Amino acid sequence: MTCSICSQFDTDGNFVIGCSNFKIEALKKHDGCDAHKSNVLKHNAKTSTKPSLAAKSISLINKAAHSKLTTLFRNAHYIAKSGRPFTDYVALCKLDVAKGSDIEKTYVTDNYYQKFVAAIAENRRNEQSNMLENSPFISVISDGSTDTASKEAELVYIRASSKCHVCSILRLTFNFSSNTDPCTFAVPI
Ligand SMILES: [Zn+2]
Numbered sequence: 376m377t378c379s380i381c382s383q384f385d386t387d388g389n390f391v392i393g394c395s396n397f398k399i400e401a402l403k404k405h406d407g408c409d410a411h412k413s414n415v416l417k418h419n420a421k422t423s424t425k426p427s428l429a430a431k432s433i434s435l436i437n438k439a440a441h442s443k444l445t446t447l448f449r450n451a452h453y454i455a456k457s458g459r460p461f462t463d464y465v466a467l468c469k470l471d472v473a474k475g476s477d478i479e480k481t482y483v484t485d486n487y488y489q490k491f492v493a494a495i496a497e498n499r500r501n502e503q504s505n506m507l508e509n510s511p512f513i514s515v516i517s518d519g520s521t522d523t524a525s526k527e528a529e530l531v532y533i534r535a536s537s538k539c540h541v542c543s544i545l546r547l548t549f550n551f552s553s554n555t556d557p558c559t560f561a562v563p564i
Contacts (some may be wrong), residue, residue, distance in 0.1 A: 378405060384414045443479045446471055450492035458523030461485035510535035 376397060378390035385391045390405050405411055426434065447468065454464045468483040481487075507513060513535045522528040534541060 378411065378414075380418045381405075381411055381414045393479070433435065440479075443477055444482075446478055447482050447487075448477055448491055451488050452495055452503055454488065455492045461488050464488040473532040505537055505539070507533070512536040513529065 376390070376394045377392075381388060382391050388410065389396075390411075394401060394405075450464055450467045450471070454461070454467065462485060465483055465485060465488075468478055468539075472478055482491075513533055516532040518530050520528050520530050
């Protein structure tokens, strides 16, 4: 006879390795022991569908932080996509504060802007990489152009097909100097 609850958390003990005493007193004694009570609490915490008070508090903190960070990430994304200078991010965030948005002021610096954009870029790279890995067919078109700073750039359009339908069109832009050997140019995806 074993205790299904204690067996989850302990490795030894009469009711873990198997108790041969089938009298009711043995069960009552085990039910009242500290080790079993402690294991019951662990089991209930593990299987309970209701979040604990600590979990609720963390959830509320995360929700508030998520709301603040969402605005900051959206601003950073907008500035990066528009090709605007880093300092515009700070000005845009100050405008949001003036409009009443709740923003964590610690992150309103061009230094944090760079970190946000790096995180967004990393996420996009992962999404694109996963999509291409799952696409047995892709088509690639490229052409020369200039970027927002009027520097020479190479545009690469990629269309991928997965599970018999076209998933998306990706546009990647790379800057490289005139000294760059086109033969060594590698698409980082
Ligand atoms: Zn037990």
